[in-house]
Amino acid sequence: MGILSLLLAVIILAGTLWPAGAWAFTPYDTNYKDSFDRLVWTQSAYNPVGVLGREIYIPDPKDPSKQVFSPLVQPKDLFIDDNDQIYIADTGNSRIVQLDEKGNLVRILDVKESPLKKPEGIFIDGKGDIYVADTGNKRVVRLDSNGKLIKEFKRPDSKFLPESFKYDPIKLVVDKRGFLYIATLGGYQGLLQLDPDGNFQSFFGANKTDFSVMDAFKRVVYTREMYLREISKLPGSVASVTIDKSGLIYTVTKEVERGQIKKLNIAGKDLLATKDEFSDSVVNRVFGEMRFPPKDKTKPQLNDLTVDRNGNITAIDSTLKYVNQYDGNGNLLFFWGGDASASSTKLGVVKTPSAIASNSKNELFILDEENNAVQEFRLSEFGALVHKANALTQDGRYEDSEKYWQEVLRLNAFYTPAVLGLAKAAYKKGEYVKAEELFKEAGFVQGYSDAFWQVRLQWFQKNFGLLMNVIVIGGLLIYLFNRFTRKSEWRRRWRERPRSRVPLVVQLKHVFYIMKHPIDGFTAIRYESKGSMASSMIILFFAMVSFGVMRAATDFTFNPSIVLDVNLITVFLQFLIVLIGWVVSNYLISTIYRGEGRFRDVLYGSSYAMFPFIIVGLPLTLISNGMTLSEGSIYNFLENGLYIWVILLLFWKVQAMQNYSVGETGMNIFLSLVTMTILGVLIFITFGLSNELKDFFYSVYQEVTIR
Structure with missing residues (x-):
């Protein structure tokens, strides 16, 4: 009994001396994705250490000497100032709640002289002034550090502001000059920029509208009346905004597939879409991670973000419930998330993340709109x-x-x-x-x-x-x-040596004639028997091997996937399937489109047309291992030239063997490609139905055997 008492005392003492959060349990997995989109499990980057904002008591209006419980209701925004004071936009209660760094209630701000109505955004500037996006009243209010109303910013009166613009402020930041950047509900024009007096300056950081191939087709084909009846395609509206200590403004947008997070300088240029440290290319990054694609094909929807003292960007996903963290250049560091079950609540799992903020210690605070509380996360050792x-x-x-x-x-x-x-x-x-x-x-x-x-x-x-x-x-x-x-006897005998008359050798050498005179060369295969099954299969075999070597041995500079295991059998099958599909489709179309070529002519000609893979592909693969991206234009020119050469040879093959004009050749190739696509779809459906049929018969068999 004495030993058990001593052991219990040691455990209690260790619990009091052990650092806060050391025993924290993480009910979620933390992950990373590498350059090849491979999922990596990592140690937890952050540990949940507590819940704030659940113990809010205010004086009873009926009896001020008593305290009544006044919980948060549908809170929408969270802000932490330089002193680590926590401000919550308590939307459902139409008030601002201030907590200290430990989560104790400091005060309630409800602006009695001009009551708030469902505020959704909060910001504290360097002077301690409080800016509130008072959404229900369609205004922004500025309060001093004591909560007294200084100014309200209603809809600006400006001829440059469209009449259709709806002024429903939801989030905002203020820069060092006192300029306001306001995100409005559905404001696809970007952030509304106001000067300290509330005058409209411009729209800032707007997203661009995606313009697809179908949109281009509609613009060409549709009449003006038809095009005007189309549903307007607008860019995504900014969902939230924050600002870092350097004055750079960050926005997050839900309804876009690329550039969901932007890091904007004073000129509105997105710094996350500029050159990397070692890169000369401009890239539009994709933000919002997921471990595995959901069955319902739900996509990430980032709705708020924060920037810590190291410049790291952390964004929350309102749909998949993930927390995504990137460094200052937009490179992924971690993402994590757990199963937010509707029947239970776990420390560390946020059911409905509505806002996120960070303090001076780089701790994260996530506002849970459903649980009406703030969860605190602390950096782990890793x-x-x-x-x-x-x-x-x-x-x-x-x-x-x-x-x-x-x-x-x-x-x-x-x-x-x-x-x-x-x-x-x-x-x-x-x-x-x-x-x-x-x-x-x-x-x-x-x-x-x-x-x-x-x-x-x-x-x-x-x-x-x-x-x-x-x-x-x-x-x-x-x-x-x-x-x-030069005049030696053996050189003379070499020049006058008898040429080989072996048919296979002659047929193989004919491919070089085709390279110089393609139309005459393909015509000779059709009418002069300059090609055979043996020569075609030899050329096809070496072309397929060359294609495989290109896929597997081209240097990493021009073929990053080489780091992954390249399955040559799959590569060879892809090559053969495409070629066989082409041969069958082209023969079928030629048969019904006044073509004169036989099936073997199509097969022989298509095989000979693959020869550039041998004479260009292999040398190109070899020299790629001695080139850098500075010579990338040379490599791309040669690679594109290779594929263009093959396409031209196939074009001349069809023209010569089928006795077509140029226009007829083009139409034949187009119809052949359409036929290839249809055959591919039919084969896919057939295999799918075959599997379903197999499962059906197996189910019937099980029913019969059981009964």
């Missing part, structure tokens, strides 16, 4: 380590970040940002071979290309003299050899 390493990397202190990234990699060998951080550190130190390997492992093409450039440059600097000597001496030897053997 999360803090990643933040420390990433902050050094973002500041360009790559060598200082190396030891931290090494520790992160020790804790999780599959966490790609650690590999990328070590790659940048190696590049900075001049360890280009190591950097090249690490960039490839991380799937970062530009960094890999830059490191390889340096490796190649060092090799040329080291071996340039030897290389030039070999070239000069080799050229001189060839010149001397030709000069002194």
Whole structure:
């Protein structure tokens, strides 16, 4: 009994001395997705440590000496000021609730001289003034630090503001100049920018309308009246906005597929869509993560975001309930989320996330609209380590970040940002071979290309003299050899040697004639028997092998998927299926479209047309391993030229073998492609029905055997 008492005392003492949150349970999985969209499980980045805002008591209106419970009702927004004071837009109660950093009630702001009505947004500036998006009253109010009304911003009176614009403020921020940036309900024009006096300045940070191929088709084909009857296609409206300590404005939008999060400078330029540190290309990022696509095909819908003191962006997803965290450049760090069961409530699982904020300690606070409370999350040891390493990397202190990234990699060998951080550190130190390997492992093409450039440059600097000597001496030897053997007997006999008359050899050599004279060459296959099954199959076999080599051996710079396992059997099957589909479809169309070619002519000609894969594809694969992205235009020119050459050969094959005009050839190819598509759909349906039929007969068999 004495031992049990002692043990219980030790446990209680340890519980009092152990850091808060150390025993926190995380009822969710934390993940990361690498450059190849592979899902990686990681240690928890944040641990849930508590719930705030549930114990709100106010004086009883009937008896001020008593306290009555006054819970939050459908709260919509959350803001944490520089002193870590927590402000909640308690929409259902038409008030602002202020809590201290520990969650204790400080005061209730309801602006008695001009009562609030369903406020949905809150912002505190550096002076302590309080700005409220008073949605129900269609205004923004400015209060001083004591909660006294200073000014209200109603709908601006400006000729530049469309009459159709609805002024329903839902979120807002204020910059250091006192300019207001207001997100309005359904405001597809962007943020409404007002000066400190409430005058309209402009719309800021608007999204662009997606313009699809179908939209372009409608614009060309439809009359003006038909086009005007179409439902207007508008850009997504900004759902929320925040601002960082540097004055950069961040917006989040639900109804767009790309660029859901924007980081805007004073000119309205999105810094997340600019060049990466090592990249020359401009990319439009996609934000909002998911582990696996839901069965109902629900897509992420980001509805609020916060920026911590390190510049990391954390956004909440109102649909899938995930929390997504990115660094200041928009690169994914973590995302996490648990099963928000309707029948239970768990610490750490937010049922209806409506707002998110962070304090000076980089802790996260997520407002749960359904549970009417705020959940607090604290960085774990792993999360803090990643933040420390990433902050050094973002500041360009790559060598200082190396030891931290090494520790992160020790804790999780599959966490790609650690590999990328070590790659940048190696590049900075001049360890280009190591950097090249690490960039490839991380799937970062530009960094890999830059490191390889340096490796190649060092090799040329080291071996340039030897290389030039070999070239000069080799050229001189060839010149001397030709000069002194030009009139020799054995050279004469070689030039006059009898040419091979073996049919297969002649047919294989005919492919070179086709490369120079395609129409005459394909005509010779049709009428002069210059092609055969054996020669066609040989060319087709080597073309298929060349295609497989291109897919599997092209350098990582131009073929990032090489990092993943390339299944050559799948590649070969894809090549053969497309070719067989083409041959069958083209023959069928030619038969009913006044064509003269036989099935074997179509097969032989199509096989010969694949020859560029051999004479261009293999050399291109070889030289790609010595090229960087700086020579990407050369590589793309050669690769595109290869496919254009194959297409032209197929065009000339149809024209020559079917005896078509140019217009008839084009129509034949178009109908052949349509037929290929129809055959593919029919085969897919057939296999699907076959599986259903098999399951049906199996079910019948089970019924019979059971009875």
